[in-house]
Amino acid sequence: MSRPVAVYGAGGHAKVVADALLLTGVEVIGFIDDDPALEGDRVLTLPVHGFAWLRERARDVDVAMGIGDNRVRALLVRRCREAGIGLAGVVHPAAVVAASASVGEGTVLMARAVINADAVVGPGVIVNTSAVVEHDVVVGEFAHLSPGAVLAGGSALGAFSSLGVGAVVLDDIAVGAGTIVGANAVVNRHLPDDVVAYGVPARVRRQLTPTGATE
Ligand SMILES: CC(C)(COP(=O)(O)OP(=O)(O)OC[C@H]1O[C@@H](n2cnc3c(N)ncnc32)[C@H](O)[C@@H]1OP(=O)(O)O)[C@@H](O)C(=O)NCCC(=O)NCCS
Incomplete structure (x- = not known):
């Protein structure tokens, strides 16, 4: 029997994460948000609490990450770990995972x-609705594949990188760390770390700092 789970975040992505957990029979007991104005609100009929509420229940309640922003998600995972709160992964019942694939701790696989x-998906990753991670792909920690994104066979997505809705990375092509690939892009050449790229074919359009801000 899994422990009850609270979902960190109270926005749209958190709702989808909660729904996936409910469909797998997990008891979802509420949402956690750092905005005190949201405390006492209800999302999907469940209450929104502050982090202090979760910390007090660290021995009884696990947390699943319902935060889309890669860097914020990583910070909150660290905060929960330091507070001794267990991290729950999420695998929607309609997700398909090969027996030889590996999926890291706290990663969320949507419908x-x-x-x-033989794909290797790191910890804290989001593989969103209908996204595909093909054979032998490597996905770094806290990356995000938006709905319908595809990593073709042997490609790679670096840590903290995001693929926009419907973006495609062709086989054996590597996207660096901290890089943002726009919606519907087709990536047919390697992309470096910390850039924004989009278009068909995808081209680097601007540079980011390693913290995700524009330079
Ligand atoms: C690529 C992206 C990050 C660029 O954002 P940005 O740097 O703020 O760029 P802007 O919105 O200022 O647009 C700059 C130019 O690029 C164009 N552009 C933006 N995104 C584009 C895309 N995905 N494909 C083609 N052109 C795009 C804009 O139309 C604009 O063109 P213009 O200068 O001729 O008017 C963003 O548009 C995007 O695609 N994000 C992905 C969103 C997504 O998939 N979310 C899913 C969440 S689950």
Whole structure:
């Protein structure tokens, strides 16, 4: 029997995470948000609490990450770890994961996500609705594949990088760390760390600092 889970975040992504957990039979007991104005609100009929509420229940309640922003998600995972709160992964019942694939701690796989043979998906990653991680792909920690994004066989997505809705990375192509790939882009050449790239074919359009801000 899994422990009850609170979902960190109270926005749209958190709702989808909660829904996936409920469908797998996990008891979701509420949402956690750092905005005190949201405390006492209800999302999907469940209450929103502050972090102090969760910390007091660290021995009884796990947390799942319902935060889309990669860097904020990583910070909150660290905060929860330091408070001794267990991290729950999320695998929607309609996600498909190959027996030979590996999926890291706290990673979220949404409906119709596919993780194919020998793929390695790091911790804290989001593989969103209908996104595909093909065979032999490596996805770094706290990366995000938006709905419908595809990493073709042997490609790679660096830590903290994001693929926009419907973006495609062709086979054996690597996207660096901290990079943002725009919606519907087709990435047919390697992309470096910390850039924004979009278009068909995808081209680097601007540079980011390693913290995700524009230089
Ligand atoms: C690529 C992206 C990050 C660029 O954001 P940005 O740097 O703020 O860029 P802007 O919105 O200022 O647009 C700059 C130019 O690029 C164009 N552009 C933006 N995104 C584009 C895309 N995905 N493909 C093609 N052109 C795009 C804009 O139309 C604009 O063109 P213009 O200068 O001729 O008017 C963003 O548009 C995007 O695609 N984000 C992904 C969103 C997503 O998938 N979210 C899913 C969450 S689950």
